Amino acid sequence: MTNVESKRPGWSLRLRVLLAGAVVVALFAGLTGLAAERAFRGSVEQMGRERLLARLYMLMGAVDVDAAGALNMPAVLPEPQLAVPASGSYAAIAAVGGELLWQSASSLGVEVPYAVMHSPGDTRLNLAAPDESDALQTLAYPVFWELDGGEEQIFIFQVAESRAGLEAEVTGFRDILWRWLGGGAIALLVMQAGVLIWSLAPVRRVAAEVRDIELGARDALGAGYPRELQGLTEGLNALIGGRETRLRRYRNTLSDLAHSLKTPVAVLRAGQGGDAEGGSQQAVNEQLDRMEQTIEYHVQRAAITGRSPLAAPVEVRPAALRLIDSFKKIYHDKALHLDCEIEDHIVFAGDPGDLAELLGNLGDNACKWARSRVRFTAHNELGPGERLRLHLSVEDDGPGIPEDLREAVFKRGVRADSRRPGQGIGLAVVRETVEEIYGGSVHVDVSELGGTRVRLSI
């Protein structure tokens, strides 16, 4: 049963990137635009002030003061705007106290709020607020004019400028700026979408190939994936392969089981209408035992899991200690010494259930035969192709197995001593697991403790 969590998919990758990209671009464009606008406005305002000042100097250069202190302005001034009525550019010269001694032609009919100075002070600059587009900016500049006779006359030079021109410049700039920034942002987003589609193509390919596998059009995912996805695709292929192998094994086991049961069933059926009661009852029991054993053997065989590609290696020592605790309970009456000489770092590159079966079957056998001692030892070895090999050995100090029976005990149903309980399939399952499923080897010989030693290499 697979565990499927909530069916609602997480946010689409494309959506995430586009959204994030849009936010970043918008932020960037916005900040850039604001900065540019502010800089431009600053520059325009500065130019406005400079224009006022320039007009002032021009005025001062144009004016002529005679010996009596009377003003003489030429009819035509270098700045043509000053001659056009209500042009927005104005100039005047005032005396202390506010009396206007001269006004530019443009001032006709316009009330210009020149600064009134009652005593000469510093330059007075009145800037109108940016939102008062009709307002005028004025600059008043007191000049101490030295007359020919050495007297000093104070003239207040006044210039004024309408803000309308400033605002128009800023607005014009703003339009162009935002149009370009906006267009640029959109272009960026479009390119981003394109890059995204291209970059995510391998992911779409994985999804498509998985669909093909489900439909049976493919066996495995293809090659040529980018490095980032290779781990995923290789892992998936390993999972698929492992599952196929297991399915095949189950099918084989089932058919083996079915075949093996046919014979005892046939014998039982043939014995129906049989002769002496005692004899046929024993024959029936024999066949029943045989059937039980066959079923048990094949069921255990099918339950062998084998190596999983994505599984982590299993620590051997804790597994062995758990089984030793169990053996202590089961064989309590024998008061055995069970030694675990397996260090902490020893691991098994396979299924933990299979390891428990191996240790359990071998340990149980050893405990049955042992007089007083059973010893578990193990070490790892790095084999070819980086495969971690486990060498495991289980020894007892019992009577040992006679040499001619040593190979036979691993066959199903053969027991060296029929007195002890058990079905005689434990060792056969060990052999099946180690040799057939894990491709390792099993050896039986004499232990230095005096009894049997079973060595596995997986």
Added chain:
Amino acid sequence: MRVLVIEDEGALREQLVQSLRQAGYAVDATDRGEEGAYMGSEYPVDVAVLDLGLPDIDGLEVLSRWRDAGFDFPVLVLTARSRWDEKVEGLENGADDYLAKPFHMEEVLARLRALVRRSSGWATRVLMAGPIALDTGTHQVRVGERELELTAYEYRLLEYLMLHAGEVISKTTLAEHLYDEETDRDSNVVEVLVGRLRRKLDPDGDFAPIETLRGRGYRLRAATADA
């Protein structure tokens, strides 16, 4: 001795009950885990046979409840799948031995005998108390050289007393361990049984193996010198 059987498969349970009764046990049985858990904590059980694959609650859960509540009578678990990780789990959760199905009935009897002896501190098959020797396997009883003929209940009584040799056991306790829940109990029957047992064990009044402690109960003299 009193045994509790918790097994949901009807035919198997009946077989177990029959065989155990024949072997001299007082048997209480049920097919449900909840009921079994209750029985284990309410009845004076000496040993239990517990199937792990029960329909209502997990056999391991029943076991845990008993152990957590402090009941330490030995438990033999029956496992359907004979995978080692299942056996180990049963033992780690408090079982004392396991038996994989299908099994021979003799297997169950042998293991239960071993568990009962183990929990009473006896390592061997033959219980001894002074000149009395009781073989729990063959159910033969000898006093010195003489072999005794005991009825089923006399045997049970003697076995229980020998397993608790040196301890004082009340009439009520004896009755609870000799009979299952269904049987009508009368503690006077225990008195009668003790009397008959005494006469068989010690017809000449030589060594009075069973003492009566007024108001407290009976005690079988142990083999050691504190008699």
